[in-house]
Amino acid sequence: MSSSQRYLWLNPFRRKDPAAATRDAWRNTPLLKDIPASVCHKLVERTHLRHYQTGEYLFREGEAGVSAAVIISGKIAIESENHRIAELGPGDFFGEAALLQDAPRSASAIAVEQATVSFLVRFQLEEFVRHRPGAGLEIMTNLARLLVARLYRSNRGEVSDE
């Protein structure tokens, strides 16, 4: 069977899974590196998908942050004191410092074009870690590695994502 025939037979009867893109995006983040797929799915079920118009803020510098985010579609600019630090696209992961502490956001995030972003809220991650301490330990270790890497880059004067 050729690929076009396979497409013809398979796709009309296949259910579209709107959560698949979100799951794939989260699974490719450094936070969920080496975490089993079943555990990833359980965690991603708790994330929140939100849609932003061009120019709409995801969060502002100085606001209390409680979530990390992954871009599903569209582009997001990271700005601090009216300077654009970075422009992020689909699959990029940012705001992870808010998964650990109540500190204010160090930069603003603004949608450069229509964007869909998936958020993981700290309190839900904490609940997940309490329910699944084994997987939770791996996730928190990944988070610590990620933050140490960012700190290292920051000390060397490289630009951070947030």
Add this chain to the structure above:
Amino acid sequence: MKLWLVRMLTGAAIALAIGYLLKPIWIAALLCILFYLLLEPLVSTLQAAGARKDLAIASALLPPLIGLVYAAMHLIDSARDYLPQLGQDLEQLQLGISQTLAQLDDYLAVVMGVQLSLAEQVASLELDLRGAARAERLLASTSWFANLLLNLALVPPLAWFLLRDYRSWRDRALSLLPNNQFELGWLMYHRVCARLQAYLRGLVLQALILSTITAIGFWIIGLPSPVLLGVLTGVAGLVPYLGPLLAMIAPILMMVAGPGLDPGTLMEIVLVLAVGFGFDNAVVIPFLLAGSVNLHPAVAMLAVVIAGHVGGITGMVLVIPLLGMLRIISETTWRGLQSSG
């Protein structure tokens, strides 16, 4: 009017409407929330140990439900046995109050030379305690008992669904927030829940400890029904500031209805309550409840008195956590509005 104010007012109106609709089942709702607050950590622990969610909920919920059913059956049995004697006891209580007041009148006249005629004044009120126990009034109160039983019957399924589905209901509700208030909403929810859970868990433990201490004390001094008196004292102790005064009512009434007001027994009752509330204030409150709501004592006392007038004992118990909750919501909203410019 600003959009955020409109949203807050709309939210408050919806909460009030839901509260009004839930009025007939408020006992069931309150018990379910208490079950949730007390059992949720246990369910989490069981799940963390590898138990399936449904099994974890069933294991956590079953023992307290059996206890609740047993308590309800015991209460019904006791009430059925006691009802024929109720009228006689109430008459005895009325007589006891008259005699005690007459003794107090004599004492005041001899020691201080004051004629208050308390016994005559109370007699002029024509209190008819036995009338309160007449058949038609008891029949009227059966609808109240039916409502209570309905509420108790609703507790197991509601507690089950609350323990199983609360998180998904919460996530759906919070996902309705607009983009710019999404994180603020979660932060507010978390702060309110953390304080409220700590406060309500503390209250339940406080009531249990106070009930146990005073029940043992009442048993030692030989008062009838020490367990019932201990439970009533534990409930009265939940009322901030006025608790010790309210706690004195039941044992004194029981003493007046029985052997009459005896200064020695009165001192023993005061001693038991002093030990119970002393332990409560010195150990339980500082460790379990300190700083959980951070309200000024004057505001708290005023709120307790007003809530007692509006909502009785339930209002008095709930007003402090509700005020604490309102304070956190307003503070978090204000900070959020300031930081978002």
